[in-house]
Amino acid sequence: MAVYTEVSDEALAGFLAEFDIGGLVAFRGIAEGVENSNFSLRTTGGDYILTLYEKRVDPQDLPWFLGLMEHLARRGISCPLPVAGRDGAALRRLSGRHAAITTFLPGVWPRRPSRAHCAAVGEALAGLHLAGQDFSPVRPNALGPASWPALLARSAAQADAVHPGLGAELEAALARILADWPAEGSLPGGHIHADLFPDNVFFLEGRLSGLIDFYFAATDLLAYDLAVCLNAWCFEADFSLNVTKARALLTAYDQRRELSAAERAALPVLCRGAAIRFLLTRLFDWLNTPADAYVTRKDPIDYLRRLRFHLAAADVQAYGF
Amino acid sequence: MAVYTEVSDEALAGFLAEFDIGGLVAFRGIAEGVENSNFSLRTTGGDYILTLYEKRVDPQDLPWFLGLMEHLARRGISCPLPVAGRDGAALRRLSGRHAAITTFLPGVWPRRPSRAHCAAVGEALAGLHLAGQDFSPVRPNALGPASWPALLARSAAQADAVHPGLGAELEAALARILADWPAEGSLPGGHIHADLFPDNVFFLEGRLSGLIDFYFAATDLLAYDLAVCLNAWCFEADFSLNVTKARALLTAYDQRRELSAAERAALPVLCRGAAIRFLLTRLFDWLNTPADAYVTRKDPIDYLRRLRFHLAAADVQAYGF
Numbered sequence: 001m002a003v004y005t006e007v008s009d010e011a012l013a014g015f016l017a018e019f020d021i022g023g024l025v026a027f028r029g030i031a032e033g034v035e036n037s038n039f040s041l042r043t044t045g046g047d048y049i050l051t052l053y054e055k056r057v058d059p060q061d062l063p064w065f066l067g068l069m070e071h072l073a074r075r076g077i078s079c080p081l082p083v084a085g086r087d088g089a090a091l092r093r094l095s096g097r098h099a100a101i102t103t104f105l106p107g108v109w110p111r112r113p114s115r116a117h118c119a120a121v122g123e124a125l126a127g128l129h130l131a132g133q134d135f136s137p138v139r140p141n142a143l144g145p146a147s148w149p150a151l152l153a154r155s156a157a158q159a160d161a162v163h164p165g166l167g168a169e170l171e172a173a174l175a176r177i178l179a180d181w182p183a184e185g186s187l188p189g190g191h192i193h194a195d196l197f198p199d200n201v202f203f204l205e206g207r208l209s210g211l212i213d214f215y216f217a218a219t220d221l222l223a224y225d226l227a228v229c230l231n232a233w234c235f236e237a238d239f240s241l242n243v244t245k246a247r248a249l250l251t252a253y254d255q256r257r258e259l260s261a262a263e264r265a266a267l268p269v270l271c272r273g274a275a276i277r278f279l280l281t282r283l284f285d286w287l288n289t290p291a292d293a294y295v296t297r298k299d300p301i302d303y304l305r306r307l308r309f310h311l312a313a314a315d316v317q318a319y320g321f
Numbered sequence: 322m323a324v325y326t327e328v329s330d331e332a333l334a335g336f337l338a339e340f341d342i343g344g345l346v347a348f349r350g351i352a353e354g355v356e357n358s359n360f361s362l363r364t365t366g367g368d369y370i371l372t373l374y375e376k377r378v379d380p381q382d383l384p385w386f387l388g389l390m391e392h393l394a395r396r397g398i399s400c401p402l403p404v405a406g407r408d409g410a411a412l413r414r415l416s417g418r419h420a421a422i423t424t425f426l427p428g429v430w431p432r433r434p435s436r437a438h439c440a441a442v443g444e445a446l447a448g449l450h451l452a453g454q455d456f457s458p459v460r461p462n463a464l465g466p467a468s469w470p471a472l473l474a475r476s477a478a479q480a481d482a483v484h485p486g487l488g489a490e491l492e493a494a495l496a497r498i499l500a501d502w503p504a505e506g507s508l509p510g511g512h513i514h515a516d517l518f519p520d521n522v523f524f525l526e527g528r529l530s531g532l533i534d535f536y537f538a539a540t541d542l543l544a545y546d547l548a549v550c551l552n553a554w555c556f557e558a559d560f561s562l563n564v565t566k567a568r569a570l571l572t573a574y575d576q577r578r579e580l581s582a583a584e585r586a587a588l589p590v591l592c593r594g595a596a597i598r599f600l601l602t603r604l605f606d607w608l609n610t611p612a613d614a615y616v617t618r619k620d621p622i623d624y625l626r627r628l629r630f631h632l633a634a635a636d637v638q639a640y641g642f
Binding site for chain 2: 007110111
């Protein structure tokens with residue numbers, strides 16, 4: 001679910017009066033998303049998404065997120081465009097939260113990604129990276145490699161209760177990943193989405209129609225973003241890599257933004273890093289969400305299986321590239 | 322949250338191909354509602370709601386619910402109109418569930434009901450009752466008075482853990498309510514909504530624009546539906562009755578469908594019954610939903626306070642009428 005904060009009629013009416021987007025027609029909570037409260041908002045002027053930023057988003061990061069989305073949208077990326085109020089500000093307050101209205105993107109996220117979806121995502125990710133090049137503000141990746149030891153430490157003591165031997169396996173894997181991690185400046189950096197899972201990518205009639213949810217975006221290695229996508233899009237239900245999908249994703253990316261030799265060589269360690277990053281946050285949530293809660297906990301072990309694949313991958317050829 | 326069942330791309334595409342409503346444009350889960358999975362569906366033909374019926378709805382009741390909605394919509398009630406597939410059937414199967422597409426209603430449900438909202442609801446409820454008169458199929462009210470003793474028995478042993486003395490208080494109240502309940506045939510019956518809470522009523526620019534969620538509708542005493550609305554719309558945050566709102570609701574109803582002397586006299590016991598019905602289902606959910614679940618449990622004690630008010634109400638004048 002993703003409505004944590006209720007918005008009263010009066011508050012909504014007052015908020016909309018600060019904009020030039022017409023009168024209210026419909027307003028419904030959106031089930032997707034877990035971090036913020038999202039509402040589908042229709043006015044006489046069109047369709048929008050209203051987001052109320054909840055506790056897990058640092059308010060200090062919001063101008064960067066909205067600035068990046070606006071920058072990308074102006075450069076032709078189909079992503080939510082923050083809508084400014086009459087006073088020119090998009091980031092506002094509503095019902096005790098920071099809040100913003102963005103444009104609505106048509107499309108449906110793919111529940112079962114195909115090879116064609118993977119190719120489209122690779123191409124769109126490269127386009128996103130290129131479009132972000134001249135956005136100068138920087139946001140260090142709070143969930144980058146420097147954060148992983150502390151993330152593991154939060155769950156290490158209970159990890160074996162989730163899966164026997166998990167704690168030791170993760171300690172060893174993380175030590176190896178950090179030792180192999182590309183040195184600063186050795187790979188091209190830029191602004192990455194960092195969470196481009198299928199539910200953040202819309203398709204319409206087989207074509208990619210939009211990218212959403214930039215609230216994990218950060219400044220980091222571009223090829224790491226590709227590694228996140230490989231993890232998120234190219235594994236089958238049995239956790240085996242679909243090499244055809246991986247090749248499609250990588251090839252489409254490479255055709256739009258050519259991967260350097262160093263990026264290709266680093267792909268296995270970047271994939272290991274991406275796998276352990278999602279494994280660690282899911283493990284923490286798994287240990288700290290009651291088993292009988294209505295929210296679906298994402299099984300961290302799905303990512304242990306991906307991690308093991310990446311640890312065994314010798315080079316980029318393991319990904320069909 | 323209200324998405325319990327995931328719908329794959331292929332399943333959705335196949336489902337839509339059974340209809341004549343155009344191609345898919347957008348598909349998002351809706352946060353509101355707790356019984357079924359609801360999706361906002363946009364096609365090139367317009368806006369719709371897709372509902373997948375979950376476990377708490379008896380599949381045998383679905384044709385009746387959809388038939389009632391269609392009947393009411395055809396008689397000018399602004400309620401969801403089930404959309405038939407090319408084969409003429411509205412009730413279908415999707416992703417292992419019974420499913421139906423209905424029309425989308427504009428509007429926003431009032432978070433803080435005003436006197437004007439209450440008057441509009443009273444008028445609309447009377448209109449609903451009148452429009453339902455020539456719908457001949459009958460659905461006995463599964464949550465009517467005959468069900469309350471068993472409902473109480475399911476929670477009685479644990480009731481005192483929720484509120485000291487609650488079990489005995491409810492036993493006494495229920496005995497009194499059932500003893501006073503109007504004899505069969507003594508009050509006008511018909512089809513009632515039975516759950517017309519604010520989140521099931523949409524308003525647009527101050528006017529009532531739609532009634533939704535007919536999945537508790539049943540054939541029962543018409544004035545009992547009014548008693549449900551009095552409980553749901555006319556109490557303040559401190560659980561005191563707002564007599565101005567109650568008078569507005571009752572007067573607007575009565576102007577559209579005149580209440581008989583017997584209905585007026587029965588109003589206090591009907592209100593007691595409505596209060597104990599919601600108290601009992603909320604008490605059961607309260608006792609059977611973990612306190613740390615993400616779903617908001619509705620405090621049953623809110624309805625104990627209403628029940629006590631109604632038990633003390635001597636006649637319809639207590640409701641400002």
